[in-house]
Amino acid sequence: MSWQTIFVLLGVTGFQIVAVIFAFRAMRHARTPQGAVGWVVFLLAAPHLAVPVFLFLGHKRLSGYVAMRRDMREAIAQVTRQITRNAPADLARLGPRQEDVRAFEALATQKVLSGNLTTLLIDGPAAFGGIFAAIDAAETYVLVEFYTLRDDELGRDLARHLIDCARRGVKVRVIYDGIGSVGLPSAYLANLRNAGVQISNFHAQRRSRNRFQINFRNHRKIVVVDGETGFIGGLNVGDEYMGRSRKFGHWRDTHMRIDGPAVAQLQLAFAEDWHWATGETPELNWRPARQEGGRDCLILSTGPSDAVETGSLYFLNAINAASNRLWIATPYFVPDVDIVNALKLAALRGVDVRLLVPDKRDHWLVWLAAFSYFDEVRPAGVKVYRYLDGFMHSKTLVVDDWMGSVGTVNLDNRSCRLNFEATALVFDPGFAAEVATMFEDDLEMSELYETDFNDIPHRLIRYTAPFARLFAPIL
Template sequence: MGMEQGAFQLLGYLLVLIQALGVAAAVHAVFTVRTAQGAIAWAISLLFMPYLTLLPYLVFGRSRFDAYIEARRQADLQMHRAMAELDWRPWVEEALTAHDSEAAQNLKVLARLGRQPPLANNRVRLLIDGENAFAAIFEAIAQAREVILLQFFIVRDDRLGRRLQRLLLERAASGVQVFFLYDRIGCHALPRRYVQRLREGGVAMHAFSVSAHSGLLNRFQLNFRNHRKLVLVDGRRGFLGGLNVGDDYLGGNPALSPWRDTQVELSGPVLACLQESFAEDWFWTTRQLPPLLLPERYPAGGVLCQLVGSGPADPQETGSLQFVAAINAARRRIWLASPYFVPDESVFAALRLAALRGLEVRLLLPSRPDHRVVYAASSLYAFEALEAGIRVFRYLPGFMHQKVLLIDGDTAAVGSANLDNRSFRLNFELTLFTVDAAFAAEVECMLQTDFSRSRELDREESRRAHRLKRLGMRVARLISPIL
């Protein structure tokens, strides 16, 4: 009897301790979480459900860990100082835009946010879906003669992953320098043998990790993931967009097939900015600079490009503000494709106001969920968008993963950033904005095809939804700031 009483007493002390820690964590969330919505979501859950949410908060919720942010900012400063000494791009500044169009002027805000200049005289090619994108990427890699830089959030040891592995080993054996950066959490299932085989074959391969230079506590931090996807070959051909390396992205998952995604191929001065983006992440991980090659020089003309890199160490909330700036600049049309539509208040307000101003605002979203809680929260936002006059389409053939924005008749954006809090504030992302009527027309044609393969939602669908389903959507939305 005495032992049982002692056990119950110990359990009571433990419960009181967890509740006290929950209160302390709730206060911490109020002071440190960047958005009011996120702070409220964490604080309420920590106060009333600490037994369920305390551990997730310690792992996911410390999104503004000052030691990491300061370490990352210092590393970026060191990297750019080292690059300044190289003077590696003497003529690129000639491509600084002197365009006086309204769309070009709007890029100035993005240039300040992304801390990269808008550059003219580029070539941009639209690559629709994985087969086309990886065919172009593998062709470029096979032709590499000097340096290959690669960065992916997810790499799988499957058929596509092994094709990439073999090609990189061949290039490394022929004397090409290969630098491969992958995210440690995104690639948690990647076998060690895959990485070891590449390293043994001469590929410099490293995992992007929060804890690299920011203290022991951050070894338990699962935020601050590097979600960027890019490939650079000899400083002449670059690729970025939404595709990772895995058979899923070629339609290999029957539940989500066919997979719909978009990538772009770049050449010209903007590759200097793309190399600098890779160099920041590589320097953070290794404290060394990768080789930087002068991009191919093109005559005046071509596509005006603005590369915007965003991340949790930015002085401004670049991930969210770049979309607010682009939406507010629209005068006629906004077409937006995103797999995860869980926007913050600023982005959602900008979209609704655009519709109320009389602009044609369309959203292209998946009809199949790959994350059910996110899909439920996204559905509620979609129904509220309908009430503001925004047209919402669900893509039917398979999972829609592209991140594409079309503004009016001349501005387009393709990148890695989703419309959710994780991309806005917790992940490192990369988005390319372009000003060019011909390229925008290609994006328009692509999206028109996607809309034709979609089902448009109507306002009655929200009213017809079962009460239990609506409750689930509202609960999902309540926790959406911390998804």
């Protein structure tokens, strides 16, 4: 037997041994039985392909972030007490709904805060116009966190505002995600740093113990100015978000501005991420002023370091809280089985359940997988609308006439379990009405999807959607 043959046999045996080890890890740590079975079959049937894939995608928790939170427990608790004392909301006025709201509080490990002014910012020009104006008015500090940061026209506009801010003596800190911002040139970063802006890749200092991991993306989009004004929503920093892409055309997205005590909760999410990225704990204003006539608001930050699957439970609690209306906008619809069943049950008990999704695609696998889920929920009475006027990227929902939400969480497994996300929940009839009006405008630009899966005219979709669904646990 030649040395080459021995080397090949050793390599094949090594892959099979590693595949068996990874299969046991998948059985112990997979989120669902379906995910465990999928990984085990993949690893044992095709170890040479599955082992590298598992190295990149086979973990669900970022243990280092968990340890960091544990080390910071007392500091976080102290800040949380300070935040809560500022403007606690009176939940008694919500009547029986207060039980649902308390569940949201438990998920957020924060209390609903009163006295917040909220402003919906529809699409890129309105959102970034508001963000840039707030940055230009900053007096002490600016915190910026985006999943995607590009060196294009919008990215350079942001850089100019941040540099001008830093030159006025305002402290500027920026976090970006290395995967979402892949290709961001070093010259862009150097330009900011040379002007005094502190900017860091979210995973620059500390990473997953598995160096190959590409899960655990920071998908948050947060801007905080002086601890008094905050922005959150679905928009990243790239020209396509301003509607400048020939491929997508109009980019339909939603951000919101918050002025008031809840900004401190948004700021806490940034502060934890900044400590993870840099090891520093910034000095910040934790007592934003309460605004007269403001609304009750809660910032729910979710991620793979949470003790429970906070993202999924957020959707489940919202679905179960609905009694007459549940409208959800999401660019990706790849839910887990619990959310699928909750949506069906809501529709069966008479709730007007509507899903607003894009007709255009930006990620093939996720777009294809959604078709196999439409057929599951539609027979129960869930209405699926496909947005036709460009690309729908908004992550919003409205429950009955008392709650609305704007944030970064997509209705897919990656957002609910693997990404760091954040969403603002507003418990107010006026805000719910504003979000509902926004939905109605979007529905005017959409069509009701009524095609059964087997009747889809495109063979590519019929043949590949079931295959794409196999990847649902990581989509």
